[in-house]
Amino acid sequence: xxxxxxxxxxxxxxxxxxxxxxxxxxxxxxxxxxxxxxxxxxxxxxxxxxxxxxxxxxxxxxxxxxxxxxxxxxxxxxxxxxxxxxxxxxxxxxxxxxxxxxxxxxxxxxxxxxxxxxxxxxxxxxxxxxxxxxxxxxxxxxxxxxxxxxxxxxxxxxxxxxxxxxxxxxxxxxxxxxxxxxxxxxxxxxxxxxxxxxxxxxxxxxxxxxxxxxxxxxxxxxxxxxxxxxxxxxxxxxxxxxx
Numbered sequence: 001x002x003x004x005x006x007x008x009x010x011x012x013x014x015x016x017x018x019x020x021x022x023x024x025x026x027x028x029x030x031x032x033x034x035x036x037x038x039x040x041x042x043x044x045x046x047x048x049x050x051x052x053x054x055x056x057x058x059x060x061x062x063x064x065x066x067x068x069x070x071x072x073x074x075x076x077x078x079x080x081x082x083x084x085x086x087x088x089x090x091x092x093x094x095x096x097x098x099x100x101x102x103x104x105x106x107x108x109x110x111x112x113x114x115x116x117x118x119x120x121x122x123x124x125x126x127x128x129x130x131x132x133x134x135x136x137x138x139x140x141x142x143x144x145x146x147x148x149x150x151x152x153x154x155x156x157x158x159x160x161x162x163x164x165x166x167x168x169x170x171x172x173x174x175x176x177x178x179x180x181x182x183x184x185x186x187x188x189x190x191x192x193x194x195x196x197x198x199x200x201x202x203x204x205x206x207x208x209x210x211x212x213x214x215x216x217x218x219x220x221x222x223x224x225x226x227x228x229x230x231x232x233x234x235x236x237x238x239x240x241x242x243x
Contacts, residue, residue: 007213
């Protein structure tokens, strides 16, 4: 059975837009679990643009399914991960100016450095996944780090302009997916996956985890808006009814 990890970063993005206390990503995690999520994914960025230290600490205390912490290969965040001990840490690239993660982690050429971080996290009892582009060189280098899983970056597949381009990317993902499985690692995938394009990725043999955020949160805003407005209207009308 493929596990679904729900990324709730965008809940925190809305909160930070007003520097207030709602919506609370901790509350969102509870709702996602009630909806059947197998994991909750959050990205603790160096600039704390959305998820912050408080969120990670409370999520560790309250999440009952897998807590997956996306993180850059920097000492400050590694220390927080080792203190918090999420079930899984996914090492991702990070640039201050990017809107969202733009590609996979660059492992080729720095295998030893990444390997040290992987080992440090594993020594704390954390399962480690690497977020990598479906590139043979990167996947081979990732396998050498001793990580437990590799999450394939599906961005190019998601952004493909036509079926031909999409099929090329899908074939590339399938090929590296086989390499990952043959190496005895868990096969994960994520980025840009939606209700419209997820099935071909889910159908890849032995796919074990999909991490999806933006599409789910976007639909939640729409599908839940009617109920939220109705509730507010009911409260307002209760004043008139009491007079």
